[in-house]
Amino acid sequence: MLLELESRFLYNRLLSELQPFSIDPQGQLANIQESLLVCMTYLEELYSLLRVTEFEDSKEEVQFFKYVKPKFSVEVEFRLRLSRAIELGIDTGSNPEMEIAQMRKLFSEYGDFVSYYREGLTHNDHAWFIQGQMPLPTRLCLLPTEENPRFTSARDRWISGLVAIERYNEWLNSKLI
Numbered sequence: 125m126l127l128e129l130e131s132r133f134l135y136n137r138l139l140s141e142l143q144p145f146s147i148d149p150q151g152q153l154a155n156i157q158e159s160l161l162v163c164m165t166y167l168e169e170l171y172s173l174l175r176v177t178e179f180e181d182s183k184e185e186v187q188f189f190k191y192v193k194p195k196f197s198v199e200v201e202f203r204l205r206l207s208r209a210i211e212l213g214i215d216t217g218s219n220p221e222m223e224i225a226q227m228r229k230l231f232s233e234y235g236d237f238v239s240y241y242r243e244g245l246t247h248n249d250h251a252w253f254i255q256g257q258m259p260l261p262t263r264l265c266l267l268p269t270e271e272n273p274r275f276t277s278a279r280d281r282w283i284s285g286l287v288a289i290e291r292y293n294e295w296l297n298s299k300l301i
Contacts, residue, residue: 127177127184131170131192138166138199156206163199170196171275182250189253189277194284197267201288204266206295220296227293234264237282252279264289 145159170193179185214220231238240248257278259269264285270276 127173127179127188128192130173130177131188134166134169134173135192135195138163138196141166142199156203156210160200160203160207163196163203167196167200171272174275179255182254185255186249186253189255189280190249190283193275193280194287197281197284198287198291201265201267201284202291205288205292208266209292209295214296214299220299224293224296224300227289227296230263230289231286234262234282234286237279238286241283241286253277 141162142159145155145162174188179188209220209223212223214223239245255275255277256273257276259276259281260278261269262279262282262285265281265288267281267284269281
């Protein structure tokens with residue numbers, strides 16, 4: 125319960141600190157990189173919080189790795205994707221359709237997991253969202269794999285990547301209009 129309250133407070137602070145940054149990276153790589161540093165700082169603060177707090181039970185642990193940690197990681201993943209888009213020139217008029225097709229292909233490749241998450245299924249939660257498990261490789265994420273077993277589960281990164289790609293797709297689709 126304490127971890128949930130503290131992490132919620134921390135996440136609200138992160139969102140507040142991100143307010144001044146533009147989501148549309150129209151030629152503003154420095155802006156995206158600065159907001160990325162803010163996100164990384166808060167992710168580190170979440171790590172610090174977890175270092176000094178124990179989970180009350182496995183339910184809280186699953187909640188943390190399925191919902192809490194990914195909220196922070198999504199902010200990093202999304203900004204990494206925006207930075208990459210700027211580097212590829214997608215923000216300055218190149219056609220984003222090829223990039224959208226690649227994101228659809230990723231969703232198709234991980235279709236079972238995408239369905240599991242979107243439908244709110246829970247039958248694999250204790251296998252996928254308990255700390256100390258070796259993270260499973262995924263192409264959904266740009267972030268490197270966590271090395272600290274205390275701060276990772278088998279699939280929390282998958283959720284971060286999935287949600288970041290959904291936001292990124294929204295941004296890409298806005299370029300088609």
